[in-house]
Amino acid sequence: MSNLSKNARQQLEEKYTIGIQAPSTTQTSTDGTKKYLYNIDSNGSVESAFIPETKRNTLCLSTQVGCKMRCLFCMTGRQGLKSNLTAGEIINQLRSLPERHQITNLVYMGMGEPFDNIEAVMQSLEILTADWGMGWSKRRITVSTIGIVPAMKIFLEKSECHLAVSLHTPFETERKMLMPVSHVHSISDIISEIKRHDIGRQRRISFEYIVFGGINDSPKHVKELAKILNGIKCRINLIRFHPIPNTQLTGTNEKRLQEFKEALMDKGIITTIRASRGQDIDAACGLLSTKQKGN
Numbered sequence: 344m345s346n347l348s349k350n351a352r353q354q355l356e357e358k359y360t361i362g363i364q365a366p367s368t369t370q371t372s373t374d375g376t377k378k379y380l381y382n383i384d385s386n387g388s389v390e391s392a393f394i395p396e397t398k399r400n401t402l403c404l405s406t407q408v409g410c411k412m413r414c415l416f417c418m419t420g421r422q423g424l425k426s427n428l429t430a431g432e433i434i435n436q437l438r439s440l441p442e443r444h445q446i447t448n449l450v451y452m453g454m455g456e457p458f459d460n461i462e463a464v465m466q467s468l469e470i471l472t473a474d475w476g477m478g479w480s481k482r483r484i485t486v487s488t489i490g491i492v493p494a495m496k497i498f499l500e501k502s503e504c505h506l507a508v509s510l511h512t513p514f515e516t517e518r519k520m521l522m523p524v525s526h527v528h529s530i531s532d533i534i535s536e537i538k539r540h541d542i543g544r545q546r547r548i549s550f551e552y553i554v555f556g557g558i559n560d561s562p563k564h565v566k567e568l569a570k571i572l573n574g575i576k577c578r579i580n581l582i583r584f585h586p587i588p589n590t591q592l593t594g595t596n597e598k599r600l601q602e603f604k605e606a607l608m609d610k611g612i613i614t615t616i617r618a619s620r621g622q623d624i625d626a627a628c629g630l631l632s633t634k635q636k637g638n
């Protein structure tokens with residue numbers, strides 16, 4: 344760029360990176376799902392999953408290398424936190440993809456807890472949705488959290504994107520066992536914070552619920568879910584557990600999963616079962632990057 348002054352070129356070189364970092368590895372499932380792996384400096388790698396469907400194509404983005412939250416069912420949690428992604432690194436997962444023009448929906452549900460990296464996540468959302476940025480509709484972006492309440496408050500106030508809260512059980516004691524974050528941010532604090540906000544008609548709040556066999560799939564869970572979610576316009580997404588090594592957790596069986604869904608619907612809660620994708624390509628989040636590291 345010899346039409347710029349030497350000083351300007353030097354500043355650009357020092358302060359900015361241009362270009363796009365291509366993924367280092369790609370895995371393709373027989374169902375069309377693709378997992379991309381990106382190297383992030385010397386700190387390790389992150390995954391993004393491209394999930395094609397009939398009417399939409401979703402990209403699942405990562406926000407951190409590893410994660411410090413140590414949820415019992417999660418491979419990424421076992422890595423510990425290595426570093427936060429920058430807004431640029433988050434958006435690169437979209438911009439560098441061969442399928443970038445086909446993607447209709449973005450979900451921040453990959454490696455890391457988005458609200459543990461709230462600054463970069465909010466920056467990335469602004470770049471994605473601003474008219475001066477990439478002009479994405481806020482209605483096509485969902486950010487998932489395990490419920491870091493102060494950051495969730497910032498997100499609910501400053502963004503209009505959808506929110507997905509990983510709940511996984513309505514009982515505090517059980518949640519503390521599954522998700523240590525519950526010792527700091529209780530279910531009641533999370534629910535109260537959501538209730539404080541005017542969600543509006545366009546915005547969607549959903550609760551993610553991995554259904555484990557014999558742990559969180561009983562009628563008492565249905566009853567308590569209906570009780571705590573009363574008053575919130577929301578839906579529940581039931582998720583099949585993707586097995587990870589060295590855990591006693593198992594997914595519930597298909598019959599029970601369907602019954603659990605029906606029971607929640609009977610209570611008036613819109614409930615869906617998320618289709619399992621990429622079963623043949625290390626579907627569990629964090630599995631591919633963990634294998635890459637040789638852990």
Ligand code: SF4
Nearest residue numbers: 410412414417420455
């Ligand atoms: S489920 Fe999310 S928040 Fe929990 S350890 Fe895994 S990446 Fe972190």
